Amino acid sequence: MTHAIDFKKIALETISVEQHAIDVLVNQIDERFDQACEIILQCQGRVVVTGMGKSGHIGRKMAATFASTGTPSFFMHPGEAGHGDLGMLVRGDVLIAISNSGKSDEIMMLMPLIKHLEVPLITISRDDKGPMPQNADIALTLGDSNEACPLGLAPTSSTTATLVLGDALAVALLEARGFTADDFARSHPAGALGKRLLLHVKHLMHTQQELPKVSPDTPMNQVLYEISNKRLGLTTIVDENDHLLGIFTDGDLRRLIDKQQGFDVNLPVRQVMVEHPATISQEARAVEALQKLNEKKINQFVVVDDQNKVIGVISMHDLIQAGVS
Structure with a gap:
């Protein structure tokens, strides 16, 4: 034994x-x-x-x-x-x-x-x-x-x-x-490490034809069409020069319905939009965007340039789908 x-x-x-x-x-x-x-x-x-x-x-x-x-x-x-x-x-x-x-x-x-x-x-x-x-x-x-x-x-x-x-x-x-960390990233392009260091918001954001935008005087029926058509769960509200004025999300829609028991489809979105929404720079790392979304408990960022012009939208889904963690 x-x-x-x-x-x-x-x-x-x-x-x-x-x-x-x-x-x-x-x-x-x-x-x-x-x-x-x-x-x-x-x-x-x-x-x-x-x-x-x-x-x-x-x-x-x-x-x-x-x-x-x-x-x-x-x-x-x-x-x-x-x-x-x-x-x-x-x-x-x-x-x-x-x-x-x-x-x-x-x-x-x-x-x-x-x-x-x-x-x-x-x-x-x-x-x-x-x-x-x-x-x-x-x-x-x-x-x-x-x-x-x-x-x-x-x-x-x-x-x-x-x-x-x-x-x-x-x-x-x-x-x-x-x-530097950027130097390190260039020798580690594959896998989670490379994605954390190399991917930036500009690589994943929705732009141009994918970008939902309406003017502040747009009636709600057209706003809802824009949200549905672009499939990002929101639309940005911009002035004639594309400066960001606010956003309206599908969550805002649900809260509006609950509050008003319905609403006028001709109501201009300026009356119900959320002003000063959360924004991020296109140069921010994707992992930073994910961290900030989690901290703020929101699902999307509007991407703006240094003149506060809307150039894109990035969502939690975009980041997770890209393997950012």
């Missing part, structure tokens, strides 16, 4: 060991980190990241984070590099090589050509004793800490610390480049 295993206890111990590895890493951040950032910032080519095994998996993530935050980067498998893929690396690039021991045979085999290309080499390893950091322009170190694996064999704490160091480099470079 097997003894009971306290999984929660093991989990907490693992987290504690890996937290300690990050604490050790903190003391390794010195002028070498500054120098590594400067080398990357001056790079005229790409940042090529390489590593074998688990270090390679971390390297792939590191390269992806660099690439998405303004530092052109890709991952090069060191084993494949020895069989032709080293052609990916050219003068003007920077190479980041990861090996906890600092002794990766696959990476050391590439060293003569790396030197020949005069590519700056930044290594990430436990210490600076191995042949890789000894051949590096900048040798970043993780410090000496135990792996969370009880056998001390599976890369755990070391890969966590490497991942954190890679993120620290990416964030430092991001800030140095003045990388």
